[in-house]
Amino acid sequence: DHGEKHIAVEKDVLYENNLLAARNRGFFDAKNILAINLVSSPGSGKTTLLERTLTDLKDTVNFSVIEGDQQTTRDADRIHATGTKVVQINTGKGCHLDAHMVMHALQGMHPHENGIVFIENVGNLVCPAMFDLGEKERVVVMSVTEGDDKPLKYPDMFHTSHLCIINKIDLLPYVPFSLDKAIANAKRINPKLEVITLSCTSGEGLDKWYQWLESKKS
Amino acid sequence: DHGEKHIAVEKDVLYENNLLAARNRGFFDAKNILAINLVSSPGSGKTTLLERTLTDLKDTVNFSVIEGDQQTTRDADRIHATGTKVVQINTGKGCHLDAHMVMHALQGMHPHENGIVFIENVGNLVCPAMFDLGEKERVVVMSVTEGDDKPLKYPDMFHTSHLCIINKIDLLPYVPFSLDKAIANAKRINPKLEVITLSCTSGEGLDKWYQWLESKKS
Ligand SMILES: Nc1nc2c(ncn2[C@@H]2O[C@H](COP(=O)(O)OP(=O)(O)OP(=O)(O)O)[C@@H](O)[C@H]2O)c(=O)[nH]1
Ligand SMILES: Nc1nc2c(ncn2[C@@H]2O[C@H](COP(=O)(O)OP(=O)(O)OP(=O)(O)O)[C@@H](O)[C@H]2O)c(=O)[nH]1
Ligand SMILES: [Mg+2]
Ligand SMILES: [Mg+2]
Ligand SMILES: [Zn+2]
Ligand SMILES: [Zn+2]
Numbered sequence: 001d002h003g004e005k006h007i008a009v010e011k012d013v014l015y016e017n018n019l020l021a022a023r024n025r026g027f028f029d030a031k032n033i034l035a036i037n038l039v040s041s042p043g044s045g046k047t048t049l050l051e052r053t054l055t056d057l058k059d060t061v062n063f064s065v066i067e068g069d070q071q072t073t074r075d076a077d078r079i080h081a082t083g084t085k086v087v088q089i090n091t092g093k094g095c096h097l098d099a100h101m102v103m104h105a106l107q108g109m110h111p112h113e114n115g116i117v118f119i120e121n122v123g124n125l126v127c128p129a130m131f132d133l134g135e136k137e138r139v140v141v142m143s144v145t146e147g148d149d150k151p152l153k154y155p156d157m158f159h160t161s162h163l164c165i166i167n168k169i170d171l172l173p174y175v176p177f178s179l180d181k182a183i184a185n186a187k188r189i190n191p192k193l194e195v196i197t198l199s200c201t202s203g204e205g206l207d208k209w210y211q212w213l214e215s216k217k218s
Numbered sequence: 219d220h221g222e223k224h225i226a227v228e229k230d231v232l233y234e235n236n237l238l239a240a241r242n243r244g245f246f247d248a249k250n251i252l253a254i255n256l257v258s259s260p261g262s263g264k265t266t267l268l269e270r271t272l273t274d275l276k277d278t279v280n281f282s283v284i285e286g287d288q289q290t291t292r293d294a295d296r297i298h299a300t301g302t303k304v305v306q307i308n309t310g311k312g313c314h315l316d317a318h319m320v321m322h323a324l325q326g327m328h329p330h331e332n333g334i335v336f337i338e339n340v341g342n343l344v345c346p347a348m349f350d351l352g353e354k355e356r357v358v359v360m361s362v363t364e365g366d367d368k369p370l371k372y373p374d375m376f377h378t379s380h381l382c383i384i385n386k387i388d389l390l391p392y393v394p395f396s397l398d399k400a401i402a403n404a405k406r407i408n409p410k411l412e413v414i415t416l417s418c419t420s421g422e423g424l425d426k427w428y429q430w431l432e433s434k435k436s
């Protein structure tokens with residue numbers, strides 16, 4: 001049966017991915033690097049959040065960034081402009097980063113010891129949920145323009161994340177989005193999920209994100 | 219090699235999908251149904267656009283709707299509230315609808331002859347691009363909150379679509395989005411792509427969408 005064959009291959013792929021994710025985890029551990037996998041729908045604000053963070057904290061933390069996109073180096077160019085070490089991965093038809101791609105990017109970039117490595121995944125609220133990259137923390141970004149039902153409709157990503165950032169709160173006056181409902185929906189899928197609300201544009205709430213980052217660094 | 223095995227299975231999957239898409243296309247043809255596959259990032263406004271359309275045109279067109287989501291029947295419930303025939307497909311871990319799912323939904327729902335069948339795909343700007351459902355028209359919705367670079371960064375979806383709807387133009391005053399750039403980026407990927415700008419909230423531009431629908435009905 002074709003369905004069974006497909007599932008078997010998928011298990012192979014995930015098993016191989018898990019091995020390389022474990023390898024990446026060892027690499028990060030050896031260099032005392034905090035690795036963070038940033039996931040979201042296209043356009044929720046992952047790169048904008050990185051631009052703000054890298055600029056605001058550049059004097060206190062050594063950052064390196066891996067950018068994942070189907071095409072273009074636009075996001076890597078934006079990160080490069082902040083003066084941060086960055087590698088772009090283009091996945092072509094691919095819908096997510098995998099641990100193998102991240103392993104090669106790490107070998108090429110020599111990330112700073114004792115620093116933070118951000119991995120911005122392909123904008124996709126579904127497929128990246130299945131692929132461990134070896135990160136310590138998975139951060140899902142949602143924006144208030146997407147609707148407060150997203151955690152219920154795309155549960156895997158919220159289930160596998162540690163922190164949920166609700167971005168673009170400067171737009172709350174113009175969209176029918178209830179913060180309370182969104183947070184309740186997210187916690188229903190994942191009771192342990194932490195939540196931070198902020199706006200990359202106005203800067204409101206960024207301090208809570210910076211404190212969270214500090215608390216995760218050892 | 220693992221990579222080659224994965225690609226071979228993917229080709230099998232796409233071949234089988236193409237056969238069933240052709241079957242669906244024959245079904246739609248036999249009943250003189252205009253089938254439209256609605257694709258976008260999560261939360262761009264696909265269901266809201268359907269709610270408006272089904273309500274505004276209910277006296278002139280017989281609509282049926284197939285809803286695709288990982289989880290919940292929320293979108294089908296919203297469509298049902300407009301008085302329209304609707305079937306919900308839940309894909310679970312799956313990241314896109316395929317022609318097989320649509321075939322079964324069609325058999326269960328008995329869509330109206332001479333009408334329009336809308337298929338709302340899973341919110342995902344990557345994977346649904348590869349899966350023909352047998353539709354006549356593929357409509358990609360993007361919203362101005364996602365950024366005007368989306369066509370360049372996620373080209374497959376814009377390359378395979380016939381119409382691009384740029385939604386949420388009521389939010390243009392609050393986001394750094396250039397309509398000119400977005401349209402130029404979309405046409406660079408697909409010179410034949412038609413573009414309509416509108417707001418489901420204010421109603422501005424909906425008339426152009428309704429005219430487009432009318433022009434595609436035979
Ligand atoms: N109003 C408002 N707009 C924002 C905010 N954060 C980001 N944006 C805008 O949202 C759009 C998308 O931002 P990006 O940072 O490119 O989003 P992304 O998640 O990196 O997008 P992909 O990499 O394509 O998935 C851009 O036009 C940003 O200016 C915010 O807090 N408020
Ligand atoms: N301001 C504004 N908000 C809109 C507009 N259209 C839709 N929205 C809002 O955008 C959010 C998402 O809308 P939906 O229609 O659920 O989006 P969707 O594409 O069906 O989402 P998924 O099915 O989860 O992929 C909701 O809060 C809508 O109210 C618009 O034109 N302007
Ligand atoms: Mg980005
Ligand atoms: Mg919807
Ligand atoms: Zn995928
Ligand atoms: Zn996928």
